[in-house]
Amino acid sequence: MTDQVSKAEAVRQFLAEHAKARATEVVADLSKRNIAVTESYVRQIKAKAKKDARRRKPRPPSGTPEPSGTKAWTFPKNTLEDAIRIAKVIEEKNAGNPMHAADLPKTVGFRRATDWRFLDLLRSANQYGLVSGSGKTATVKLEKPGQDIVAPGSTKQRQEALLAAFNNVPQFKAVAAFYGEKKIPEDEFFLNTLTREFSIPRERVETFAEVFVANLNYLRAFDVVRVESTPTGEQGPGITAGGEGEGGTVERRVSKQPRVREFLDTCFVMMPFGAWFDRYYQDIYVPAIKEAGFEPVRADELFTTGSVVEQIWEQIEKARVLLADLTDRNANVFYELGLAHAARKPVVFTAPRVEDVPFDLRHLRVIIYEIREPEWSAKLRKSVTDYLRNALKEPEKSIPHPFRSEPDEEEEAQQAPARYRRSRAET
DSSP states (O other): OOHHHHHHHHHHHHHHTTOOOOOOHHHHHHHTTTTTOOOHHHHHHHHHHHHHHHHSSSSTTTTTOOOGGGSSSSSSOOOOOHHHHHHHHHHHHTTTEEEEEGGGGGGOOOOTTTTTHHHHHHHHHHHHEEEEESSTTTTEEEEEHHHHHHHHHHHHHHHHHHHHHHHSSHHHHHHHHHHTSSSOOOHHHHHHHHHHOOOOGGGGGHHOOOOHHHHHHHHTTTTTOOBOTTTSBBOOOHHHHHSTTTBOOSOOSSSSSSSOOOOOOEEEOOOOOSSHHHHIIIIIIIHHHHHHHHEEGGGGGOSHHHHHHHHHHHHHHOSSSEEOOGGGGOOHHHHHHHHHTTTOOOOOEEEESSSSSSSTTSSSOEEEEESSTHHHHHHHHHHHHHHHHHHHGGGGGSSGGGGSSSOOOOHHHHHHHHHHHHHHOOO
């Protein structure tokens, strides 16, 4: 017993001096002093210390004002695109009828209703006006803007609903009106303006800016945001529904050839680039993917900030299904394919030769096309459409078996977007 006490005390003393030390570092240092402990034992001591610290933390007297970091967020922590997932689930899984919050988490990628990331997402959907009902015990109801976005009667109805959802957040609407047709300045000046003019707390301003700009780009993709040319040739964030006005130009269209986004769900295309491949993409894959009910996205169409790999990973995570052209076993395509499998996403393969498809993947959905056959492009186009639809119905048949299981909670937390982790740390 004395030996155990001395070991625990040694661990606590080391952690007191090196608060950020990892378990492996503690074990290594103590072993030099002939004190043998395991990594799991160190983790137990750290967990107990954190628990004791929480218990000892004094509670503020009743009526004491909360510090700014614990006040309720007045704007969504999540983008409109992310929040729409809640509305889509209610429409697709329950025909638009109200659902209990406890039934929603697994359908949007979480394990339980107490997960703070899920609760943030649900609250964001409420703030955009897509649904009503927030909290782990709530009954969540699909509201008209949410219904018009996920099940519109026309393109214009979806555009107007997207704009209404954006404007339902008073601060987003105010900032957009403030800049009007002016170009949003560089980060430092934009953040300062948000804090000084709109009273966005300094510790939350980066999240606000990130979500705000992402929403503008999302609206532009659906042709909701009109950007007028300024005298300097720069473009600002002016917002309206229903396309361009006279003399207006839409910023950062989502393709080399201007293309307005039509669908909420995306299909990320992994394929080589080049003259012929670009023709295949525009003339065969794009119409085939749209016929299946998805919005096609390719890596060379991305215009967001961050490294190429970060952008690709983001699009893979967002995609409902993926398409991979394995011609000549292109290294970049196979790297992206590995990321897709790690993300547990269904992928449909195309190739001109079966030899281009690794043996271990030939049992999945593979389309082999022969360009010397008559009407080969029409056949390929139809096959891609059919295979994508089937992949949506039975996604497990397009995912290698080792990747079909759900991640555990620790892995989910590691995969959480940095913005969610930062937001949680501030509350």
